[in-house]
Amino acid sequence: KIRLSSTSFRVLLQVLWAQLLCGWVLGSELTFELPDNAKQCFYEDVIVGTKCTLEFQVVTGGHYDVDCRLEDPDGTTLYKEMKKQYDSFTFTAAKNGTFKFCFSNEFSTFTHKTVYFDFQVGDDPPLFPNENRVTALTQCESACVSIHEALKSVIDYQTHFRLREAQGRSRAEDLNTRVAFWSIGEAIILLVVSISQVVLLRSFFSDRKTTTTRVGS
Amino acid sequence: TRVRVYVALLYPRMLSRVLFVSSLYFHIGETEKKCFIEEIPDETMIIGNYRTQLYDKQREEYLPATQGLGMFVEVKDPDDKVILSRQYGSEGRFTFTSHTPGEHQICLHSNSSKFSLFAGGMLRVHLDIQVGEHANNYAEIAAKDKLSELQLRVRQLVEQVDQIQKEQNYQRYREERFRQTSESTNQRVLWWSIVQTLILVAIGIWQMRHLKSFFEAKKLV
Numbered sequence: 001k002i003r004l005s006s007t008s009f010r011v012l013l014q015v016l017w018a019q020l021l022c023g024w025v026l027g028s029e030l031t032f033e034l035p036d037n038a039k040q041c042f043y044e045d046v047i048v049g050t051k052c053t054l055e056f057q058v059v060t061g062g063h064y065d066v067d068c069r070l071e072d073p074d075g076t077t078l079y080k081e082m083k084k085q086y087d088s089f090t091f092t093a094a095k096n097g098t099f100k101f102c103f104s105n106e107f108s109t110f111t112h113k114t115v116y117f118d119f120q121v122g123d124d125p126p127l128f129p130n131e132n133r134v135t136a137l138t139q140c141e142s143a144c145v146s147i148h149e150a151l152k153s154v155i156d157y158q159t160h161f162r163l164r165e166a167q168g169r170s171r172a173e174d175l176n177t178r179v180a181f182w183s184i185g186e187a188i189i190l191l192v193v194s195i196s197q198v199v200l201l202r203s204f205f206s207d208r209k210t211t212t213t214r215v216g217s
Numbered sequence: 218t219r220v221r222v223y224v225a226l227l228y229p230r231m232l233s234r235v236l237f238v239s240s241l242y243f244h245i246g247e248t249e250k251k252c253f254i255e256e257i258p259d260e261t262m263i264i265g266n267y268r269t270q271l272y273d274k275q276r277e278e279y280l281p282a283t284q285g286l287g288m289f290v291e292v293k294d295p296d297d298k299v300i301l302s303r304q305y306g307s308e309g310r311f312t313f314t315s316h317t318p319g320e321h322q323i324c325l326h327s328n329s330s331k332f333s334l335f336a337g338g339m340l341r342v343h344l345d346i347q348v349g350e351h352a353n354n355y356a357e358i359a360a361k362d363k364l365s366e367l368q369l370r371v372r373q374l375v376e377q378v379d380q381i382q383k384e385q386n387y388q389r390y391r392e393e394r395f396r397q398t399s400e401s402t403n404q405r406v407l408w409w410s411i412v413q414t415l416i417l418v419a420i421g422i423w424q425m426r427h428l429k430s431f432f433e434a435k436k437l438v
Contacts, residue, residue, distance in 0.1 A: 030241075032252065032254070033254065043241070044240050114254060127373060140367055158384050158385075161388070162388070168395065172399055176402040183409035183413070187412070190413070191420070194424060201428060202431060205431070
């Protein structure tokens with residue numbers, strides 16, 4: 001007969017639970033490339049009653065705008081915005097199922113864009129697997145919790161700042177290249193136009209005998 | 218004992234199953250390449266987990282992909298140098314640490330060479346990318362260093378502050394680059410304005426002189 005001692009079984013369960021939680025993700029943050037005329041959709045399974053937040057920002061490309069659309073499992077559109085640069089939308093899941101959100105760059109003909117999005121589902125998982133506490137947190141522990149929350153918001157601000165800076169830097173680099181090309185182009189055009197002006201004027205005053213062009217030949 | 222053998226056999230299988238639970242997914246075509254960008258400071262670890270599912274027409278649902286269908290993962294650093302280029306199975310986990318701050322590009326595409334394998338459908342890819350402090354496995358750290366609850370909380374705070382500090386450092390470096398680009402634009406605008414004015418004036422003078430000599434030769438002036 002196989003007998004598993006209760007302690008070793010409990011240990012096994014705890015270890016498995018810890019492993020489960022280490023892979024547990026309740027929020028996804030990605031920055032992806034969206035080519036021109038393309039649409040990219042993401043799906044996430046959500047349990048009813050969970051508070052979710054979808055936040056997106058266009059980092060580089062064109063006029064820094066994108067179409068965004070969020071649908072619930074039945075296909076009802078919860079959020080739809082066209083040509084938005086950045087936005088944040090919070091909702092509570094009314095149904096169980098797969099929520100779908102899409103970013104579309106179909107209105108753009110040749111600029112491909114980089115889009116950042118952050119889809120938070122519910123709260124962050126607790127640090128400890130068996131968090132059902134019998135006693136309240138000690139002063140130290142509650143201080144740790146509040147510092148942790150504050151640091152999370154600092155990291156959040158940093159992310160926003162980083163995206164804004166990336167956008168600004170992308171615009172500045174665009175401007176730099178455009179100025180370079182425009183300057184060279186204009187210098188060439190200037191030279192070509194002025195030389196052809198002189199050549200044209202000269203041709204007006206040249207001898208008629210040497211230039212015989214028959215119209216309609 | 219027999220129990221120990223069973224547990225030893227089951228454990229790796231269970232581990233691979235519960236290793237990855239993220240539910241965000243997207244569809245990828247057969248020859249399509251999907252790229253994700255992570256802008257990170259240096260010495261930051263990134264862990265990426267993915268899981269693929271293939272649409273089964275008979276059962277009309279998505280099932281775990283067959284063996285032999287893998288994903289090719291390629292990671293490029295900000296200087297466009299490839300730092301990771303490997304093929305993984307239908308389920309995989311890739312890790313790398315950045316050595317230069319900046320935009321790292323993570324590209325995924327399937328290694329399928331048989332065009333009929335997807336049966337006209339798409340491959341469903343569950344993806345999750347953990348950056349910096351989020352990549353830490355606190356349960357593992359607590360077990361390895363034998364930390365108490367409070368110690369683990371403080372450890373988490375230390376890791377978070379570490380990440381904030383690295384990001385601030387990187388921000389300073391980015392701001393420097395931004396400033397350099399702006400100053401270069403400023404210089405270019407200045408120089409080209411001067412050069413263009415000189416070209417204009419020079420061409421004007423040349424035109425007038427050339428035409429004057431031309432008309433004099435033609436005895437019109």
